Amino acid sequence: MMSIGELLRWILSTPVQFISGQRFYNGSYKVLRHGSANMDVLIALGTNVAYFYSFYSVLRASTSHDFKSMDFFETRSMLISFILLGKYLEELAKRKTSEAIAKAYELGTRNSHVKESMITGEARPVAKKKGDAVIGGTSNENGVLHVQATRARSKSAMSQIVRLMESAQVITLSLSTWLTWYMAGKLSWYPKSWIPSSLDSFELALQFGISIIVIYRQKVVLIKANTFFLLLL
Structure with missing residues (x-):
């Protein structure tokens, strides 16, 4: 067939x-x-x-x-x-x-703290300095961040x-x-x-x-x- x-x-x-x-x-x-x-x-x-x-x-x-x-x-x-x-x-x-x-030009960053609990579960905000990676959707708790989309x-x-x-x-x-x-x-x-x-x-x-x-x-x-x-x- x-x-x-x-x-x-x-x-x-x-x-x-x-x-x-x-x-x-x-x-x-x-x-x-x-x-x-x-x-x-x-x-x-x-x-x-x-x-x-x-x-x-x-x-x-x-x-x-x-x-x-x-x-x-x-x-x-x-x-x-x-x-x-x-x-x-x-x-x-x-x-x-x-x-x-x-x-886009590269901007310097000042020290800040980002709350990443929605992704990592970590309750405390994580300190960020120049060159550190950040996760989209998380929130900046204090200070100023200049971020570049990669x-x-x-x-x-x-x-x-x-x-x-x-x-x-x-x-x-x-x-x-x-x-x-x-x-x-x-x-x-x-x-x-x-x-x-x-x-x-x-x-x-x-x-x-x-x-x-x-x-x-x-x-x-x-x-x-x-x-x-x-x-x-």
Whole structure:
């Protein structure tokens, strides 16, 4: 039951997954090695689930006389391409802002104390002198500080915390969606006619779980693209 189109989609999408998407594997490995997670982990997880499910579906169709496969090769390839385009636009926006930062002159600083309890949990304000790093979002308790922005807002500590929370929420929502639809199928809470003839309740539930990750990531990429074009204006 495997068609030539399915075979070609598998062959053409494999380099996209493992060559063009290599940067997401590298990023995932670095953060997972330190017991953390970021958007690279979410992208690698979502695209790999879609790829290997599609590979399983096509492989099953190649050995069956009545199983009709349903693959996501082209959707997953488009998603990776969309994300890489968003990364490219983001880099262009960073270059534009870094040019403005480069023109800023370096200012001296006077001794002061910064309250960093919202990030570190330390109750006492921390003394700061010239050359010390400060964390965005913390508050200056006394004295005067002249600070220079050295990172884009998306690289700040608070932004990274927010991204980690969003990633955890999306993964939890995706797993919950898959489990809900899977249990609903096992308990016959919806008509069997809802399940396509080429799938079973497990595969149908898996498609819904994958959709959560894909839709969320596309939303993030579109937001970055809109931000870039606003900066250009």
